[in-house]
Amino acid sequence: xxxxxxxxxxxxxxxxxxxxxxxxxxxxxxxxxxxxxxxxxxxxxxxxxxxxxxxxxxxxxxxxxxxxxxxxxxxxxxxxxxxxxxxxxxxxxxxxxxxxxxxxxxxxxxxxxxxxxxxxxxxxxxxxxxxxxxxxxxxxxxxxxxxxxxxxxxxxxxxxxxxxxxxxxxxxxxxxxxxxxxxxxxxxxxxxxxxxxxxxxxxxxxxxxxxxxxxxxxxxxxxxxxxxxxxxxxxxxxxxxxxxxxxxxxxxxxxxxxxxxxxxxxxxxxxxxxxxxxxxxxxxxxxxxxxxxxxxxxxxxxxxxxxxxxxxxx
Numbered sequence: 001x002x003x004x005x006x007x008x009x010x011x012x013x014x015x016x017x018x019x020x021x022x023x024x025x026x027x028x029x030x031x032x033x034x035x036x037x038x039x040x041x042x043x044x045x046x047x048x049x050x051x052x053x054x055x056x057x058x059x060x061x062x063x064x065x066x067x068x069x070x071x072x073x074x075x076x077x078x079x080x081x082x083x084x085x086x087x088x089x090x091x092x093x094x095x096x097x098x099x100x101x102x103x104x105x106x107x108x109x110x111x112x113x114x115x116x117x118x119x120x121x122x123x124x125x126x127x128x129x130x131x132x133x134x135x136x137x138x139x140x141x142x143x144x145x146x147x148x149x150x151x152x153x154x155x156x157x158x159x160x161x162x163x164x165x166x167x168x169x170x171x172x173x174x175x176x177x178x179x180x181x182x183x184x185x186x187x188x189x190x191x192x193x194x195x196x197x198x199x200x201x202x203x204x205x206x207x208x209x210x211x212x213x214x215x216x217x218x219x220x221x222x223x224x225x226x227x228x229x230x231x232x233x234x235x236x237x238x239x240x241x242x243x244x245x246x247x248x249x250x251x252x253x254x255x256x257x258x259x260x261x262x263x264x265x266x267x268x269x270x271x272x273x274x275x276x277x278x279x280x281x282x283x284x285x286x287x288x289x290x291x292x293x294x295x296x297x298x299x300x301x302x303x304x305x306x307x308x309x310x311x312x313x314x
Contacts (some may be wrong), residue, residue, distance in 0.1 A: 024225055024258050024275035046270060070123035070143070071159070072149050078132030078183050084172055087180040087188035088133070088152060093166025096122060096157045100177040104185060106152030106283075107141035111158065119158040119171070119178070124150040132183055153185015195246030196271070198253035204309045207271065207301040208254055210243055213287025214280045216273075220298040220309045224275035228262040232279065238277040240299070242270040255305045274306025 047157050056086035072089020081087055088096045097119065097213050101110045111119050124140035127150050139151040150157045160171030160178070171178050172188075179187040193211045201215075210215040219240065221231040232240050245261035270277050281299070282291030293310065300308035 009281040016270050024260070025225065050284075060218075070121040070147050071156070073122045073124070073127040075128040075130045076133045076138075077130040079167075081167075081169055081180075081188075083291075084169055084180055085189040086132075087152065088157075088170070088183055088184060089166070090122065091128075092160070094159050094163055095167075095169050095171065096152070096181045097160055097171050097178050098155040098181050098185070098187065099158065100179075102156050104151070105137065105214075107145055107151045107154045107156060109141055109149055111156075115154075117287060118161050120161065121147070122150040122157040122159060123150040134183065137183075137185060151185075152181050152183075155181065155185045157181060194252040195250035196254050196273075197251065198304050199288075201290060201301070202299050206253075206304060207287050207290075207309060208278070208304060209287070210280060211246075214284055215277045215288075215290050215292065216243060216267070216302050217281055217292050217299050218276050218278060218298070218302050218306075220308065220311060222277050224258070224277075228260075228270075228275050228277050230264055230270060230277045232277075233265075239282050241282065242268060243278045243280060244270050245269045253304055258306060272306075273302055276302075276306050278302060 022090065024059075073096075074093070076091070076096075077093075078086050078087050079093070080087045080097075090096060095132050099109075099111050099119065102108055109121065111121070121143065124138075125148060127138055129135035129138055137153045139154065140148045141151050141156055158178075159166075160174075162170045171181055182188040195211050196208055196216070197211075198206050199209050210216055217240065219230070219232050223229040223231075228240070230242070232242075242264070246302050248256055248259055248310050251259065252275060258272065258276075260275065261271050262277070264270055272278060281289075281295075283289075283291040286293075290301055293301050297312070300311045303309055
């Protein structure tokens with residue numbers, strides 16, 4: 001997929017691992033969206049509004065008239081950003097955003113007045129689906145002033161007044177309500193994933209996953225009390241890599257009781273849930289895979305409380 005611009009710099013980040021010293025058993029740390037005509041010629045993008053503040057609310061400024069009509073979108077593209085992944089840009093290369101206070105089903109905009117000066121709405125009438133954009137996901141919503149605003153996946157689209165150059169993504173995460181738009185209307189890598197979190201698997205229910213969305217497993221031959229002991233050594237570790245320590249505040253949905261790390265005989269540090277060592281599976285090739293479930297009758301996905309999913313009761 002071609003991109004119209006690439007981020008000028010890659011922000012390096014370092015993840016510091018904090019080995020928890022918690023003992024086992026203690027707490028660790030309006031109108032429906034309609035397709036937009038694809039035959040109109042792309043228009044020029046004019047100056048962005050001056051803006052007042054970051055416009056994180058609905059901006060019903062007292063005594064202030066509604067912001068000017070939405071500015072044309074032109075030919076939309078999918079652009080790659082080193083920090084936020086793939087996101088949608090307009091015909092001038094400016095990033096498009098969505099607002100959490102809006103809705104997609106049905107499409108509805110809540111950003112008016114001062115808010116719309118800081119976050120200018122994108123006009124729908126000339127939007128063209130460029131490479132990587134599904135034209136069936138483009139639509140429009142009628143704003144309170146009667147103008148038509150572009151929607152992507154149902155979400156009203158905006159620019160950010162402080163993005164002064166093509167490629168700027170200064171609006172990402174503003175007020176924890178504004179995020180760059182992905183091509184499907186979702187947030188473009190809105191926030192880094194937690195070191196450990198949970199997801200609902202259609203077959204296994206709620207299970208724990210690592211920061212990459214890979215399923216986390218337990219080995220039934222391991223021990224948890226009085227201290228964690230891993231029975232997976234040598235060649236076993238090639239198929240079942242250990243999960244490195246994760247800070248307690250870098251977890252989401254995982255019970256913190258017994259959430260700690262320990263040092264293996266080979267000197268490597270390994271994370272536990274409920275004091276049980278946890279692993280990923282080399283046979284899982286992508287996020288959401290659960291190919292390790294039940295292997296050998298000893299490997300099972302992990303529930304948020306550390307219990308194995310589907311393991312035979314002793």
